[in-house]
Amino acid sequence: MSEQNVILEKITAIIRDLFDEYDGPVTMETTANDVAQWDSLSHVRLMVMIEMELGVHFSTSEMQSFKNLGDLVNAAAKQVG
């Protein structure tokens, strides 16, 4: 399994925890628009949980640049790998 897949799997677990009413797919293309519970409030919390789980830190500009989960996974992979 590639580094990206491992990270996506961990993030998927967090998303299932945080957005308990969402049962759709979680992929590299998933965005906040796909998940009803994913509002600006829970977004910050999601980022915090991902940072804690993966042991990474995103900078202010990095976080602004994420267009979908894939961007986030790739940014995390750079730090983990």
Next chain:
Amino acid sequence: MTSENFPWRPPLSSNWGERLKIFEAALIEGRDLDFHAVRSLAGQRLTTREQLRLERFANKLLKSDIPSPTFAPVSIGLLGNRTLSYLPAPLAAAGLARGLAISSVEAPYDSVASYAYSPSDCFGKPLDAVLVVLDETAFANKRPILDRAAEEEAVAAAEDLFSALAAATLEKSQCRPIFATLPAAQQVSSAELATPGTSARFRHLVNLKLAEGAMLGKWLIWDQAALASRVGIENWLDPIRYHAAKIPFRIEMCPLASDSIAAVLAAMKGKSARALVLDLDNTLWGGVIGDDGLAGIRLGQNSPEGEAFVAFQNFILSLRDRGVVLAVCSKNTDEIAREPFRNHSEMVLKESHIAVFQANWNDKATNIRSIAETLGLGLESLVFVDDNPAERERVRQELPMVSTIEVGEDPSFFIERISQSGLFDHLPLNTEDISRAESYGGRAAAAEVRAKIGNYSDYLSSLEMRMTIKPFDGAGRSRVTQLINKSNQFNLTTKRYGEQDVQRIEEDPDQLAWQVRLEDKFAQHGMIGVIIVRKDGAAWTIDTWLQSCRVLERGVEQTVMDALFDTARRAGASTVHARYVPTDRNGMVSQFFPAFGFDIVERCDDGSITYSQEVDQYAPHTTFIDVSIAD
């Protein structure tokens, strides 16, 4: 991260998730819940995941209409110049751990000025309190460096804003505000406080104004600054999200902040703890008074540990000065337990400080209930402090409404854990508050002893005890000798033997000499018993039977006695003889042999009693200890 911030809470129980599921299902089906159990689940050391689940559960519980007498409803407004949207869910969760059902309404973003100065009311209903969290940017006045006049003006303007908010809160929401103190600023120099115009100095001056207003009863304060300095300002603040999400402090800190706010709300609702119930041995002094004696316990100048116990006692006395009622709950003989209070020169606490003095050999949960009844206080207003994890577990199982603090076993941390717990949080005190402890008197009276409560077998089986019985050997010799010469209380004959005597017994084929060790899921208790039996053909005689008082009422003596009679039977012995030699210390075992069915043979002139028991008449016991016997 979340769990590390709550060292005073008990660790997460292994079945936390399953237990919460049961409550979630009950909530959906509208069934009654065991609210005390909910409270103790909420009060454990949660990780991020459990925290999230608890928050969701708390929100559902608040929305349901199941009456919950355990949780006092509190409804608060949240007002700030930064977003406080991250607080309602953790506040609801934190409330459950402190016996509160906290529902909060957040004011629209940055409506501080309109709430303070215009007729508009963003909450639109009466509340129990309005929590106001302002950071430095809420105070607009310019403060040029070294310009004291401008600084004074800025502080006066801040005070005006607080007064206007207090007036608005009273008028619109019919309650008082709770102002958050301002956390310390990053320091450019170590002269910040001495440099007019700096952020650090401004925040300090504003905090003093908040304190003065609180003393006058104009408002309450939530000491955010103290909490931030406890965790470290770098951990408290999150510069990235301060700018990105307009949060006043780090999101991960929300559970801790909420718990600390809940402590203020609990104090406001009269739900703070009122009494502190204290264990004695290894809690107020080092060592066991019954075994080590007045000269042997560690208290004061003779050791670093002793100094820590003195500091702890001074702290306890300072709690009493604030009105906290003190009680003692100890497994000890009453007279012996009182000895340090009366005769130890380093003892800070005296009998006159203790309202109820409960020293006996009963189960602590039962004794704590008696203490509450004697004081006329509810169990939920009691805090229990004991260095022994098994005792804490027992009290948590039987009396979940009592707050049992995870003080650990090192006395150097006791003060910190009790302070951090916030259980004794209080509003600014008045003279009536501080006379409360006095009103209970220093009777140091013992409460009536009640029947044992709860299912004790479940508790014993949950301890997962394992016992090892081995003949004396070289490795255990010095500890065996130590126990033989130190044990006073649980000691039937109090015979003393030196190390060479012990070695002689070890090598003597006509003596059975056992060293008994015990461990459970909390601790390795090490060697907790020594048995010496003389084998004289078919007649065996118990020469020495002693046990440590750390592990009483666990079924230890039953397990060992069963093993002894089993061994005697296999060896072809027919009778076991025994003797009890009373001393001024071993009254607790005066009924030891009769309880095992031994018959009295003779009452001797020196006060000792001899017994005997036929081997084939002996009835074994049901115990909860896995035992292994090595030859």
